[in-house]
Amino acid sequence: MASATVDRGSWFPALALGVSLLKALFINAYHSTDFEVHRNWLAITHSLPVSRWYHENTSEWTLDYPPLFAWFEFGLSHVARHFDNEMLAVDNLNYASPATVLFQRLSVIFSDLLFIYAARECCRCVRNRRGARDIFNRPSFVLAVLLLWNFGLLIVDHIHFQYNGFLLGFLLLSVAKHLQSQHLQGALLFAILLNLKHIYLYVAPAYGIFLLRSYCFTEDDIGGSIKWRSFSPLRLLALGSIVVAVCALSFGPFIAMGQLPQVLSRLFPFKRGLCHAYWAPNVWALYNVLDKSMAILGVRLKLLNETTLPQASMTGGLVQEFQHSVLPSVTPSVTLVCTLLSILPALSSIWCRPRGPRGFLRCLLLCALASFAFGWHVHEKAILIAILPLSLLAVESREDAGIFLLLSTTGHYSLFPLLFTPAELPIKYALMLMFTIFSFDALGKLHSAQGSLLRPLEAVYLSGLVVVAVACELVFPLSPWQQKLPFLPLLATSVYASLGVSYSFVRLYITILRRGGGRKSKQL
Incomplete structure (x- = not known):
């Protein structure tokens, strides 16, 4: 991956501060x-012994x-005690004093400094176009916005509450080190x-x-065919x-304590x-x-007896095991085999190419x-593990940009049910709308000479998200189904989004x- 220096201007610090x-x-x-x-x-970690x-x-x-x-x-707990020591009592369940809320929110914001640094390193790994006066034609600027202002991270970490930015910072920094051929540093970061x-x-x-394949083995290209040259046991060690x-x-x-x-x-x-x-919007949905x-359908056609079917607990929105009614029930081993295949x-x-x-x-990805x-x-939040790294490819390749627009729009929309309170309704729509408009506009400008980024059916599919949103947010709450089928909006959102994620x-x-990693002229 070719390395390029981030602009000396002030736009990256401004984006991070903003x-x-x-x-x-x-x-x-x-x-x-x-x-x-x-x-x-x-x-737990502050008040109890490690054992x-x-x-x-x-x-x-x-x-x-x-x-x-x-x-x-x-x-973190040693800093937390200076805000409100009561939050560190193990039996003080559901404690959320103003000082506790302030500390926990600030802890996520400050831990995101690692993510900001990782985003900066990723921006160093993309080439800027010579003579590009418009900042939207600079891949490094577009990438910085796609990473720092990612809609999914904003709502999942800073409203819903988690530390995904801190963790994804390690992932992106590890990727950046590999792209800069600093493989041992990248391996260390990923191990952490x-x-x-x-x-x-x-x-x-x-x-x-x-x-x-690429670090422990070295290759020699002779006459267009790749041959093994040597294997380095020291590198593997x-x-x-x-x-x-x-x-x-x-x-x-x-x-050492026998607790592994x-x-x-x-x-x-x-057993969950x-x-x-x-x-999550995946195959199992x-x-x-x-x-x-x-x-x-089987019950209505009198092919199945309703009384003998398993209870449909899977539509109750609960974390539990359940049996499928008609299709074979899925076990952890089945999901593992499907994933590996x-x-x-x-x-x-x-490995081969x-x-x-x-x-x-x-x-x-x-x-x-x-x-x-x-x-x-x-x-459902695991979709961010794919969306954020895909940003690096999107600023370099037209085809990858199209996939990014489809996956990010669909994946981000699938996170909407995480914020279900009325006060956050305008926030989530405004934030996603701004991020999506920027993504389409900026990536469109980067790849303007190569035509539309989306295929016609893909554009139609994304338009369908508007229909799903109106049905779930406006129509359903006013319908009689709200009491009878409260899980229906979640089901509709997950199923529709799963089509886009699976297609991506x-x-x-x-x-x-087909292409073995893309065109060499656009290679990162």
Whole structure:
């Protein structure tokens, strides 16, 4: 990936400062149960000995992130006590004093400094066009806005409440280091990320294959055919040592206490069911609806006996296991097999035909989307793991820009049900509208010489989001279905969005299999 220096002007600091001030305006906005989750983790790590961290269950929101994140909460707790020491009492459930709210909101804003730095490093990895006077024709500027002002991060972290920006900062910084050929630093950052939040196992296969193929092996191009030249055991040892060292630092104390099985049981709670309370827009949302539709049709045609069918708890919006009525029920092992099968072609492509950093980044995206599409108990917020890295490709390639517009618009809209209070209704629509308009306008200008970024049917599909929004936000609350089918708007949003996400996944897959990473002239 060619490296270029970010403009010496003041636009990047201005963008970062502007979005930070916007985040501060959301301090008193609605916050979800995740606010109490992290307050409880502050209390656990501050008030209890390490030996009890992964055993404590006074609250239903038990500690279920890897140990490095627990230490992160431990560090925050020592600052939190200067705001309101009462928030650090383990039995002080659902405590949300003004000082507690202020601290937790500020902790997310300040931890986002890592994300801002990662965005700056990513902007260094794209070429600016020579002689471009219009700032919208500078890929680095467009990329900075797409990352720093990402709509999904704003509402998920700073209204709904989480630390995704901090975590995604590690991911983007790791990607940037690989794009700058600083592979050991990139591997170290990713190892730390895995020990902060294990959901990033989604993209671990892309890292493993890329580093093994492109860092541990060297190649010689003779007569147009690639031949093995040498394998470096020392490089493999260096990579392995990094991973082992970080994992030992993270899990070592718990292994020494004989608590590794307990920690792993918290990290992988398979009894939570196939789908999250609010279905992620993936293949299983379509599978659930197909099963429910077949059951209803079977009962009406008198092919099925309603009394013998399993209860349709999957439409109750609850986190639990359930049995499908007609189609075979899905187990964790089935989702694992489906995920592995869906990423194998992408992994094979970068192994057999490595295309450098661009091929790695595209494979990372496919692993993220495959895990999102077929994973067990996937959270809707996991779509951000694909949307943000795709921004780097979108500013360089017209085809990738089209995929980004489709995936980001659909994926971001699928997050709307997270903010369901009336006060946040205008906020979420205004923020998404501004981000979407900028994305279409800026990417359109970057690739203006190459025609429309969206195909006609894709544009029609995105227009359908307006219909879904009107039906869910305006029509449904006034209809008699509100009392009878309260889960219907969530179902409609998830199912419609799953079509766009699945299509984006397939279209992105076609590009890596057909073009092997894209045109060299546009290579990052």
